[in-house]
Amino acid sequence: MKTVIQGTGRLLFTGLCLLFVWPAFAQQAAWPAVKRETKPWTRWWWIGSAVNEKNLSSSLDVLQQAGFGGVEIAPIYGAMGYESQYVSFLSPRWTALLRHTVSATAERQMGVDLTTGTGWPFGGPQVTKAYAASRFIIRQYHVSAGKSLTQPIRVDDAKQEGAALQALTAYNGHQAISLKDKVDKEGRLRWSPASGEWDLYALFDGWTLQQVKRAAPGGEGYTLDHLSAKGLQVYLHRFDTAFKYKAPGVRSFYNDSYEVYNADWTPAFLTAFKKKRGYDLARYLRELASDDSTDLVARVKSDYRETMSELLLENFTRPWTHWAHGYKSLSKNQAHGSPGNLLDLYAAVDIPECETYGSTYFPIPGLRRDSADIRNVDPDPVMLKFASSAGHVQGRPLISCETFTWLTEHFKTSLSQCKPEVEQAFLAGVNHVFYHGNTFSPPEVPWPGWLFYASVNFVPTNSFWPHLPGLNEYITRVQSVLQSGVPDNELLVYWPVYDTWHRAKGRDMSLKVHDIDEWLQPTAFYKQVKALQGAGYSLDFISDAQLLRADVGKGNDSTKLPLSGYRLIVIPKMRLMPVTTMQQLIRLAEEGSAVVMESLPEDVPGLGGLESRRKALRTLLASLQFRPDEHQLMVARRGKGRLILAADVQKAIWQVGLDREKVVDKGLKFIRRKENNTTWYYLVNHTPQKIDEYLPLNKAEGTVVLLDPQTGRTGLAQSRQDGGRTIVKLQLLPGEAMIVHTGKGVQAGTMADWKYLETPEVPLTLSGNWQLTFTNGGPFIPVARQLDKLTPWTALGDTAANAYCGSGVYTTTFTLPEKKAGEYVLDIGEVHESAHVWVNGQDAGILWAIPFRARIGHYLKAGNNEIRIEVANLMANRIRYMDQHQVPWRRYHEINFVNINYTPFNAAGWPVQPSGLAGPVTITPYR
Structure with a gap:
């Protein structure tokens, strides 16, 4: 089982490094400190709340060891046959278990969040018809x-x-x-x-008569009327009683995505409408019931939708947050799906939370994306930015994300597929990831244990669990940076929600993740945002209500939102704008802001006081005397600032003096943070091409440090001046990320130079014999065998191997006549699905994502060397075997277990999923 290096030579392919993590994770000095929030958290389903103190503590130990910083408790329906172990929600016993969990997590430096309910949405036995949706x-x-x-x-x-x-x-x-x-x-x-x-x-x-979906025992009942202030009081009183008005110690209470179906009314709606809109909706029941495409119908329904938005904000989101604060906890809310202004709803809570649902196509070579195993709606980064924008404008330090929901079909998700999906969330402003998710499962439950029906199963029975620390530590490093300082976005883009609400069709308008092809993607707002981001500008969104509170100063007035960090307000093409919004834009310009308008508003929204408001808008617009400036921009100067009317928004931005980040021209994606006198860049290569060149970074100055989030390595970058700006040498292969820390405030100390990979020599291919053994899996342990070439174990014609789920260890030896290269890079080639590598008995790290490479020069020696590669496959083949042989494993109340298309799950007809190492495995010396 030996391979011998025979000579050297040039290789055209250059590489960077590295997807591995240190066996014992410790953040180096150049990185921000690790704390519980910088680590990933996970939703933690309590099946039937069939939990006890001993098992909870043991489960938390396992989660902590895997690198999790906290759990998000979500009680749901139970498993059949375990009814005697169910604990009724909010009973004294359940509350005691919650307090035990809070104490146990604190001992482990972890945190706890708790849904204010069971399943979703909020509801339960305390909700009578008087307060039901x-x-x-x-x-x-x-x-x-x-x-x-x-x-x-x-x-x-x-x-x-x-x-x-x-x-x-x-x-x-x-x-x-x-x-x-x-x-x-x-x-x-x-x-x-x-x-x-x-x-x-x-x-x-x-x-609506909707019942709580996926309710836990003791949580069954009608869904709450979220528009009723009294209803919320009645609902929360049950929690007050259970807690005995003593804080349970949870970090935050959270609310899942708004899935209150057909809930378009509340008993006090007519009174609220007349007070807010100034006219009687009862006189317009004909228009409210109509779908005729008339302006009158659209205006009445716009006012109706705006009123719903305000009631949801005033009667639910804000008082629920206030209630959470009363227990010394935070509020965490998923506003998407709500019939309201998403930006205002997200802004009203402490931790805005978005959601990734389904999978995205990334042109990364080798990244598996099986069309039969994915949802038909891709996650959209623009949708994610509603949560991060609201949080950024409000100054919230954390933006969370329910991540990986239905990323692929059950049991077919690899860690490699998770990486670009979570990176997309980071690039959209997320810095506090929650996995979807982990199911508590007692140790006596046979494999695969208890599972949730809509999840990537981040559970200890998953064959990738031993390699999960690779993903967790990557997320931890990235989040340590993205939680540092404050966002560094230049543009504020106005979201013209009234154009969305002004629609004659339908009743309420729930702005759902699954319907963005109807209410978001066709809009001029969406197209402008995509164009600006594609050009290299960083931005956030802002609502009418937020604009009305905006202030160009430093923010000494707590009632104001300081916009000092933003350099430009962009108004995309729109038709309808409230007079108050236009007045505020003029005031902000007078105080020094620059406002770029793709078009002027044509009209005001809604019906109440229509003619007087139209007249006021016309008067305002007439007062803006746009004249061409020296750059042929149409400019209306007001006070210290100006309003610019420009069909070409990017040209106007450039003329204002705002430069774009040109790294996007190479396909790199980025997000920036600023901290003290420094700037953090998070850069990701989701393209099929490698990056190996000097690139400009607008904020690069002084010291430039590279930090590799895949491995934790750091070093001083090569940089130089070019045309008055600093350019930085970057090397990123497809699928890799890099963090750049730059600025006069960067303290590099005695940091070594970054070790670039410059001159590759002829790679050594480990083509000799391999020993294959199997560990930690089932349902059977295949026999060990000698391989005359690298082969996935599912290509061996072994029925036991085809059913196997777990780890297989490939071992070989090779001879290195002399060790004289500056670095040696291991590439394990095609792997199904992740690997852990040891070289000469030393831990060389987890290779869990593309490009499946690691620097191993430190572990090699002249002469004989041994390499051991532990490969973990997916759970799919074992589940396939169990379904083919009708081995029972899924017996749950309510929905039981469904596939990605929400039909009954059965894996019996699946093909065998490739498992093991296909290679080739190479070691490339670099001079």
Whole structure:
């Protein structure tokens, strides 16, 4: 089993380094400090809340050892056959288990978050119909002159028995009259028109009758009316009682994505609408019920949607956050899916949380993406930025993300597939990752243990678990940087939500992740954001309400939002803008801001006071006297600043003096943070080409340090001046990331130079015999064998190997006649799916993602060398075997277990997934 190096020579291919992590993770001095928030956290499903103190502590030990910084408790439905072990949600026993978990995590320097409910959305046994999610029901009738309505005014639906009549309006052409006071208790209308034909519209306060999805024992019941202030008080009182008004010690309470279906009403809606919009919605029931594509219908519905947004913010999000603060905890909220202004809802909580759902295509060579195993909606970084933008503008230090939800089909997700997906979230402003997720499972439950139906299963029974620290430590390093300082984004882009709300079709408008192809991607806002990011500008979004609080100063007034970190406000092409927003843009310009407008607003949104508001907008716009400047930009100067009207937004930005980051021209993606007198760059190469050249970084000055988040290595970069700017030498292979720390405040001390890989020689291919043995897996342990060439174990024709899930160890020896190269880079080639490498008995690290390389010169010696490569495959083949042989493993209440298309799961027909090492394994010397 020996290979001998025979000579040297040139190789055209150059490389960088390295995907491995130190066996004992310790952050080097050049990196920011590690704390629990810099580590990844995981959603932690309590199946049936069938937990106890001993098993909880043991599970936390395992999570801590794998590199997790905290857990997010989510009680859900139970497993069949374990009913006797269920613990009812918020019972004294359940609360005691929660407090034990809080104490146990603190002992392990970990944290705990807790959903304010079970399953999702909020609801439970304390939610009576009076406070359950509501929907409006409209019934239509017709009455002719001199006749009376014979049928009662009521909802003929047994499920909606008791739905209260809230308004009854009769229409004759443009004439509308209210008749609610003419309806008796039995629903009889005591009215007959003297003339004409009348259409009657009756509005009832009904219910969605939605139950809590995936509820845990003790959490079953109606979904909460999130628009009702009193409903929230009733809902939270159950928690107060269970906690006995004593803080449970959780870091934050969280709310999952808003999935309250068809909840488009609340009993107090008409009163709130009249107060907020200035007119009576009851007079416009005909328009509310219509889908006719008229401006009037769209305006009424825009006002209706804006009112819903405000009620959700004022009656749920803010008071729920206040309640969390009362327990010395934070609030963490997923606003997406809400029928409201996402930016305002995210901004109202302490930790805005977005979500990645499905998988993204990345042109990284060798990155597996099987079309049959993915969802049909790709995660969109622009959607992720609603959460990060709101947090950045509000000054929130943490932006979290529910990550990897349905990344691929169950049991087919590799760690390598996770890397670019989480990187995309980082690049969108996320700095606090939550895995979706980990299921608590008692030790006596047979393999694969308890699992959640919509998850990448980050559980100890997963064959990649021994290699998971590779991903966790990568995330920890990146988050230590992305939680340092503050965001360094130049542009604020206005989100014209009123253009979105101004739609005649439909009722409420839930802005869902799955519907972005309808409400987000077709818009001019989206296209402008993509164009600006693609050109190399960094940006955040801002809402009307946030703009109204914006201030160009340093932020001494706590009621204001300081915009001193942003250099330009961009108004994308839009049609509708409130007068107050336009007034504020002019005021900000007068105070020194530069505002670039792709177009001027054409009209105001909504219906109330329409003509007076239109007149006010026309007057404002007329006061802006745009004239061409020396660059032929149309400029209206106001006070210390200016408004620029430019169809070519990027040209205007350039003329203002704002330079773009040109690394994007090479396909690199970036995000920046600023801290004291330094700048952090996080750079990622998701292209199919390697980067090996000097590149400009706008903020590069003084000392430039490179930090490799894959390995933790650091060193002083090669940099030089070129045309008055600093350019930095970067080497990144496809799939790699790099962090650059630069600025006059960087303290490099005695740091060594970064070791670039410059001159490759002829690679050594380890083509001799290999020993293959199997460890830590099942359902059977295949026999060990000698291989005359590298071969995946699923290509051996061994039925036991084809069913095997676990680790296989490939071992060989080779001879290195002399050790004289400056570095040696190991490339293990094609691997299914991750590996841990030892060279001469020394731990050379985990190779868990593309490009599956490591620097191993430190471990080699002249003469005989041994290399041992432990490969972990996927869970898929063992699950396939179990389903083919009808071995029971999935028995859960409610949804049980489904596949990626939400149909019953069965792996019996799957092909065998390639497992093991295909290679070639090479070692390349670098002079």
